[in-house]
Amino acid sequence: MDSVHSDRPGEGQHIPIALKILIAGGFGVGKTTLVGAVSEIRPLQTEEVLSSASEATDDVSGVEGKTTTTVAMDFGRITINEDLQVYLFGTPGQDRFWFLWDELAFGALGAVVLADTRRLADCFPSVDYFETRNTPFVVGVNCFDGIQKHSPDSVRNALDLDPDVPVLLCDARDRQSGKDLLIALVEHVASRRGDRVAAH
């Protein structure tokens, strides 16, 4: 924290460190549900208003043809301690808002990719995105109605994941299950750096 201006707003106030974790996956896979299950606040929404000029379209048919879209991103918060907060951002369901993903992924600690085994292909774009950017991620297989059609290993094979990427069965509505996903992610981040987070 710099201290150039002694009267800078916030000077002397306690500024926590915020870590950002993304919750990604296909349409309707349970992203918002998961954010709500683990957040200490009711999930909030922030939105971004886009004109077609900011979308990756080739449509340059003039001003009249431009359209705008509002994309909502929902997020929640977990206060670890007075120095540390974790923000969980659900990614927009539609793939075409990639540049919003870029904003969300910027500086993120990592991501949870939710998968529904009935529609496994829906999470391919998320997996591709994080692999390409070298963002650490774990895969949570959301067992809708306890339907567990596939083992974690078969999901790993189907997604062609690196062997070190954790794959967990989960229930996005369940707080403990959501916590387990986040813990797996943070441990994965640490182990990718060669450190081990002590298990206690």
Place this chain on the structure above:
Amino acid sequence: MVADPRRSGQPDWLDMDAGPVVRPYTVTGGRVKPASGFDLVAFVVAAPLDRVDLAPLQPEHRAIIEVAQRPVAVAELSARVDLALGVVRVLLGDLLSAGLVASYEPQPAASLPDNDILQAVVNGLRAL
């Protein structure tokens, strides 16, 4: 929802890059250029209310100052004043130039949090 029909016939406000002004951006006078900085999880803090002359400020600026009396993340600020992220960033840029808010950006992406922090997160999550 490109042009407000009530304003049709009048020229759209135009921004060279972003095209016509969309209604949420009328509070910024049509400015859509994102102020640099103001990451989603940057914390902003406003000057104490009793030291700010609120009279000349727009209601949206005031709302931001009120919510940011305590450090608040940009995403959360946007949700709480119910304005789109881009709009909030433009208004925060105004307030920053006026010295009425400060922004504390998160660590750069390149410098991952150290192992103590990761350990604290794991312990904190387990203890929830």
